[in-house]
Amino acid sequence: MNNKNYTIKALTGAEAAAEAMRQIAPDVVPLYPITPQTQIVEVYSQFAADGIVDSELVRCESEHSVMSVAIGAAAAGARVMTATSSQGLVYMFEPIFIASALRVPIVMNLVNRSLAGPINIHCDHADGMAVRDSGWIQIYSETAQEAYENTLMAIRIAEHPDVQLPMMVCQDGFITSHSLVNVNIYNDDDVKVFVGNHNPKDTLLNSESPISFGTLDFYDYFFEHKKQNFDAMENARRVIREIQDEFSYISGKKYGFVEKYHTDDAEHVVIAMSSACGILKGAVDELRKQGKKVGLLKIMLFRPFPEFEVAQALKNARSVIVLERVSGNGAYSPLYNEISAALYHYQNKPKMVNYVFGLGGRNFGHKDALNIFAEFDKLDSEFLDQNNKLRYYGVRE
Amino acid sequence: MALKNKSEISVGARADGGSTLEFNTGSWRALRPNIELSKCIHCMLCFLYCPDNAVKIIKFSDKQGGNPEVIGIDLKHCKGCSICSSVCPVKCITMEKETDALKRDAEKR
Numbered sequence: 460m461n462n463k464n465y466t467i468k469a470l471t472g473a474e475a476a477a478e479a480m481r482q483i484a485p486d487v488v489p490l491y492p493i494t495p496q497t498q499i500v501e502v503y504s505q506f507a508a509d510g511i512v513d514s515e516l517v518r519c520e521s522e523h524s525v526m527s528v529a530i531g532a533a534a535a536g537a538r539v540m541t542a543t544s545s546q547g548l549v550y551m552f553e554p555i556f557i558a559s560a561l562r563v564p565i566v567m568n569l570v571n572r573s574l575a576g577p578i579n580i581h582c583d584h585a586d587g588m589a590v591r592d593s594g595w596i597q598i599y600s601e602t603a604q605e606a607y608e609n610t611l612m613a614i615r616i617a618e619h620p621d622v623q624l625p626m627m628v629c630q631d632g633f634i635t636s637h638s639l640v641n642v643n644i645y646n647d648d649d650v651k652v653f654v655g656n657h658n659p660k661d662t663l664l665n666s667e668s669p670i671s672f673g674t675l676d677f678y679d680y681f682f683e684h685k686k687q688n689f690d691a692m693e694n695a696r697r698v699i700r701e702i703q704d705e706f707s708y709i710s711g712k713k714y715g716f717v718e719k720y721h722t723d724d725a726e727h728v729v730i731a732m733s734s735a736c737g738i739l740k741g742a743v744d745e746l747r748k749q750g751k752k753v754g755l756l757k758i759m760l761f762r763p764f765p766e767f768e769v770a771q772a773l774k775n776a777r778s779v780i781v782l783e784r785v786s787g788n789g790a791y792s793p794l795y796n797e798i799s800a801a802l803y804h805y806q807n808k809p810k811m812v813n814y815v816f817g818l819g820g821r822n823f824g825h826k827d828a829l830n831i832f833a834e835f836d837k838l839d840s841e842f843l844d845q846n847n848k849l850r851y852y853g854v855r856e
Numbered sequence: 857m858a859l860k861n862k863s864e865i866s867v868g869a870r871a872d873g874g875s876t877l878e879f880n881t882g883s884w885r886a887l888r889p890n891i892e893l894s895k896c897i898h899c900m901l902c903f904l905y906c907p908d909n910a911v912k913i914i915k916f917s918d919k920q921g922g923n924p925e926v927i928g929i930d931l932k933h934c935k936g937c938s939i940c941s942s943v944c945p946v947k948c949i950t951m952e953k954e955t956d957a958l959k960r961d962a963e964k965r
Contacts, residue, residue: 562868623867661870669873676869683862684869691867 464709465643472603472635473498475642476542476568476628479610481506482650485566486537486657489517489528493547494580495632496570500542522547526554526565533563534672536662538614541565544632545572548586558625559594559688561672564617564659565625567595568610571733571784572632573819581820582632584732584785587761588793594688596626596695597762599732601718603642605759606630608710611650615702618657621694631734633820649709692763699760716765718757721747722772725754727835728809730769730798731782732758735816735823739782742828753832758794766801773802778810778838780831782852786815791849810838816852827853876933881908885936887951889929895948898925902940902949910934 470478477499480488488507490500506512517532519525525541533539543551548569558565574585587597596616600606609628617626630636661670676684696716703714718736721743722728729739736757746753756772758765773779783792790796795813802808814831817823831852841847866872898920903911910930917925929940941949 560868561870661866670866671871671873671875672868674869674871674875679859680865680869683860683865684867686862687865687867690862 464649465645467641468644469639470603470642470644471498471637471639472600472606472630473570473637474502475603475607475644476570476610476630477502477506478642478644479607480540480568481512482611482645482647483538483540483614483654484512485514485540485614487515487517487529487532487539489519489525489532489539489541491519491522491525491543491547493522493544495572495582495636496542496544496547496568498636499568499570522550523554526551526558529565529567530554530558530561530563533558533565534561534662535664536657536659538618538657539563539565540567540614542568542570544570545574545580545586549574549589552590555590555593555595557673560684562623562688562691563625564614564623564657566610566613566617567625567627568606569627569629570632570636571629579819580632582634582734582784583818583820584629584783587627587629588785590627591762591793594624594692595762596622596624596692596699596760597629598626598760599629599758600635601733601736601757601759603630603635603638603640606635607642607644608706611645611654612699612702612706612714614654615705616695616699618659619694619698619702620660622691622698624688624691624695629733634734643710645709653706653709696763696765716758716760716768717772718759719772720755720757722754722756722776724752724775726752726775726777727779727832727838728754728756728773728776729780729782729831730756730758730794732761732784732794735782735784735828738823738825738828739831741825742832745829746832751832753835761794761797764797764801766797769798769801770805773798773809774805774807776809778835780812780814780834780838782814782816782831784815784817786818787813787849810843812838812843812847813849814852815850818854821853823853876908880932882910882930882932882934885931885934885954887936887938888931888954888957889934889936889938889940889949890952890957891926891929891940892948892950893926893928895946896926897946898923899945900924900926901943901945902926905939905943906934907937907939908933908935911940
């Protein structure tokens, strides 16, 4: 008898996200292909064509329309999911903000890809970071497994009555989205029970109590409605924790907003997001064998930002490198800014530098990870000023 | 009217049905529709096309043998878009400059 509650499937990150969508089987999926996300909607379209899911697929003429259809369908009370990348995300920039303002719980897989120009299809986090303040919850996945699990949890988080916000589940373009790995796909029945039904209270199609969406909101009420959104984002912290705990019953894993990899006694900590964390863990393992007190802090939740969890994880660190796949372009990178803010009010702050790496999909391998950790040897004796806190790894000067 | 607090208003800036009635959007109008009811055939095209639901009707009119009857325009909400005038098959709705119409109203008084 096989009493495992999952099946191991060989899937890419994109296919894993599509697999989560299959199990959720949303009512409406508006879609438009864009590399490297295309595989998600392609696989999902196949599910629909094969009659495995009965979602209404809306093949739009642009991403602006995709998000507009998503908002309309969600306002009508449907469970809506879609996926995008890079230029597609910035093409839907306008309705992205409207989705969160209208409090429609759309779940979108974002396969991170650099923003043109110069035009490039490979991974960095410029797209996700461009919409970090759009009022969407953002979670970043290291692996295909995480992308799959985060997508399942996202639908519950987004639709929670205390949240009602759209949510982006991010994974790294190509590195995660196109690499074939083993993914544990939980039994459909278990997932179905976990995901449940979507029964929103106020919808456009409820003729018993008619309402309007997208109404004019001036200086008399705009600020109050915005504050409701900010409150909902704060509520999300509690709700995400609850949903993660609930999902633990299926997966047997423990989740959090951040992943602490040997950080408790670490003197030197690298902070990173998404796929690079896998590489960095390998380097931590190797250096730990040599007796070096190094660790990795993986940031999973980016909005709402887990300020408290980050500060707690860094309380014993002497120096920190924030390694980020996006540049602040005239300022530090977004993650470095968040972490600086998180630590500002504490007495014992670690020394901290900002490294920008891997733009446009530049490879980051085991040797690169070791090189990053080697920087700590110099860092302790260095005086940090404005000229050397922002650094670039792997660029030919 | 006292303004409501954050906790007293709908999330997502959703408005209850019928709230448009509270706003006098007719003041935006640059052109006013004048309807000549004696020519009207009560086909309801203007009623269906009006984006502001500003064509006034009687749903079950005895005069029209139980069918609906157009009785005029709700000038408090009509924005003067001219759609009614252009869809009217018997051309019984004509658009007039609102300034002229206001002058006419003042003279009448």
